[in-house]
Amino acid sequence: MILLDYKDRRPIYEQIVEKFKHLILSGVLNEGDNMPSVRSLAVSLSINPGTIQRAYAKLEQEGFIYTVSGKGSFVTGTDSILKEQQNEWFEKFKELLAEGFLLEIEPEQMCAYIKKEANQ
Amino acid sequence: MILLDYKDRRPIYEQIVEKFKHLILSGVLNEGDNMPSVRSLAVSLSINPGTIQRAYAKLEQEGFIYTVSGKGSFVTGTDSILKEQQNEWFEKFKELLAEGFLLEIEPEQMCAYIKKEANQ
DNA sequence: ATTATGCTTCTATTTAACTAATACAACTGT
């Protein structure tokens, strides 16, 4: 289901996160599907369960899966994921806006910039 | 002119950057003023010239000073600084917008959010 | 109780950040 690339310089937990994101967004994994258990995936990839868990924790934090202790991890619906990611985006947006206001950038100027970028 | 705090957990170069930013923005240092030379400041703080240089490089990158090889480093005018910082801000803004568009967030929604934040 | 599941804690290792040492290059005044 997942294949590691040891030539890749990125940490393995990050590779795992990225592959699952892809599987979910592309519809291979659907809402409610069971994720492979931490242990079974660790065995099949010949790596440590802690590394898998780290990947799953990140996927959960970003809204891609949810996890129930003792039961397993499950895929979130893509619309929930989108909503969660949008929320995170607005958080970052808010911070950047605060910075921008400190730099005396006018809201109108920001909106104008958005419209410009949107049409490209 | 500058005092280091070794209880502070932040790296030294970062402390230096922060102090000079403050000196410049508060008007203690003005446009065209000579920054202390890399070596003299290193001696007076009893640290390595390379560390000072790293701090100066960052200050230059952020538009607070400009530097002429063989001559020294000089304070930039506060309006130039503002302009430079605004440019950097728009760069970050642009990146975040691209992300937002991928998440199917509408430009109108963004602008509405800006107006909301501006009035707080 | 057994056997699945995820979680926590601790340790080793690897990687990146930071600082220092040293040598180089450019400009100024004489």
Place this chain on the structure above:
DNA sequence: ACAGTTGTATTAGTTAAATAGAAGCATAAT
């Protein structure tokens, strides 16, 4: 030209953080 400034680049050592592994704990299902 030369001595004395200045900033710059390269390299190496040290320290701190990120990563991955090992082992045991906690929760849930049957």
